[in-house]
Amino acid sequence: MKFASLGSGSAGNALLVSAASGTTSTTIMLDCGFNLRQTELRLGRLGVQPKxxxxxVVTHEHQDHAGGVFRFARRHGIPVWMSLGTYQALAEDRNGVEVNICRDGHAFSVGDIALTPYTVPHDAREPLQYCASDGRRKLGVLTDAxxxxxxxxxxxxxxDALVLECNHDRTLLDHSAYPxxxxxxxxxxxxxxxxxxxxEILTNLDQSRLKKVIGAHLSTTNNRPDLARKALQEGIRNPATGIGIACQQEGFGWVAVSD
Ligand SMILES: [Zn+2]
Ligand SMILES: [Zn+2]
Incomplete structure (x- = not known):
């Protein structure tokens, strides 16, 4: 299993998770917060055809996660998964798009990838975050909480790998020009x-299998990559655990979830 990001932050998010077994391969997109052109461009950068x-799979209705979902899904005939609350909160045109409803704790599969949604506290109707597994490895994703x-x-x-929100540094946020x-x-x-x-989450987490942590959804105003990295560094228990930081423009390239 491997994963990559098209971009991460308040201006747009989309994560790819890909798994292959024998002759089949599955790639799912977790959130699509970019417009059609940007999504296709960024997919191309990662060597992935829209088809x-x-x-x-959608986490919640905020623009930076769901803004491009239905247009991209309609254009390329891709089914969509989201919570009922997210579905109800999205007022967009859903004509011609297959929508599947999922909920906290109920795993579902798309090809070679099993997804387990879990509820997080966030100011959306029914926000979910997801763990993805190919049966051997597990990727956890947690942003917008x-x-x-x-x-x-x-x-x-x-x-085995974790994408973890590091939105802001408290001191930078306190002193920022935000209202x-x-x-x-x-x-x-x-x-x-x-x-x-x-x-704090890393400190409380079972890290027995953790080999890679990526800091994500960083604010460009209220955070800095070096500060997020320092926090993650402090939280990991095995010094061999790799740390990466996702950015708004580039996201990050393919990361293998390995032993
Ligand atoms: Zn967000
Ligand atoms: Zn949000």
Whole structure:
């Protein structure tokens, strides 16, 4: 199994997870927060044809995650998965798109990849984050959560790789020019994870299999890659665990989930 990002941050998110077994291969796109042109361009950068995407799995209705979902799905005939709440919150034209509803704790499969949705605290109707597995390895994805919960930490047990939100540095956010209401929203229990909270989640996490952590959804105003990296570095227990940082423009290239 391997994964890559088309871009990560408040201006757009999309993650690819790909697995192959024998003669078949499956690539799913987790969120599609870019417009059609940008999505196709960024897929091309990662060597993926739109037709090779087997499904789009959506975390929640915010523009930076769902903004491009239905257009891309319609154009290329790709089925979509999301929670009922996300479906109801999205007012876009869904004509001609196959939509499947999923919910917390109920695993489903797309080709060679099993996905397990889990609930997170975020200011959306029914936000879900996902773990993906090819039966041998497990990738955990966690962005857009306001705080650490026992349910999240439980869902991420036994991950071989983890994409973890490091949205902001508390001090940078406090001193930024953002209006007070926005700072409050970001910091709230339904907002976004700070570097400090990402560190706390890592500290509480079962890291027995963890080989790779990628910091994601960084704010370009209220965070810096070196600060996010430092927090993740502090949180990992095995010094051999690799650390990466996703960026808005480039995301990150293919990362193999290996032994
Ligand atoms: Zn977001
Ligand atoms: Zn969000």
């Amino acid at each position: 090779a995407v087997s499904a789009i 306001g705080q650490s919960t026992a349910h999240m930490v439980e869902a991420l047990v036994g991950c 007070a209401f926005l700072k409050q929203r970001i910091k709230s229990a339904l907002g976004h994870l700070s570097n400090q909270e990402a560190l």
